[in-house]
Amino acid sequence: MDEPIHKISKDFEVTHYPSFMDELTNLIRNFQTPYEEAINIMLQELLARVNDKIHSENDKQILYTRILNLLQKLILQLSGQSDTNVIEKLDSLISRHLKHVERSSFSADRHINVDLANDLITIIQKFKKEFLIDSEQNTTEPHEKSD
Numbered sequence: 001m002d003e004p005i006h007k008i009s010k011d012f013e014v015t016h017y018p019s020f021m022d023e024l025t026n027l028i029r030n031f032q033t034p035y036e037e038a039i040n041i042m043l044q045e046l047l048a049r050v051n052d053k054i055h056s057e058n059d060k061q062i063l064y065t066r067i068l069n070l071l072q073k074l075i076l077q078l079s080g081q082s083d084t085n086v087i088e089k090l091d092s093l094i095s096r097h098l099k100h101v102e103r104s105s106f107s108a109d110r111h112i113n114v115d116l117a118n119d120l121i122t123i124i125q126k127f128k129k130e131f132l133i134d135s136e137q138n139t140t141e142p143h144e145k146s147d
Contacts, residue, residue, distance in 0.1 A: 036078060043071050087132055090124050 050063045101117035 036074070039074050040071075043067055043074070087128055090128060094121050094124060 046067050047064070050060055050067065054060050054063060098117045098121050101114050103114050106112075107114050
């Protein structure tokens, strides 16, 4: 599955023809995004089951390592995207969803803390600054020794 995901991402980055954009958008919506979500959901469920059902610490470590290796493969598969694409995705989540979360009688009655959306926006901004926007500068600057 590795190759189709990369091909869709690469085609999306370089295609500027409206007729192809619709096809690529459909592939992303109906194939790539569900692929990412399905694998992620299954791996998270496996982690939860290992924690709940396996009693041997040695067996847990083996299974955790295998699950984390699979998760790492998924992340590497999807991280073929440039930092710009990651920034665009995060910005899109903020502008399309998180900025529209407002306190309502529904959320108040159920004691749902919608202020967490603002907290997440702050976390995303810090993440972008720390790992994406300045990532080239951070990797070229020497680290200071601590006393």
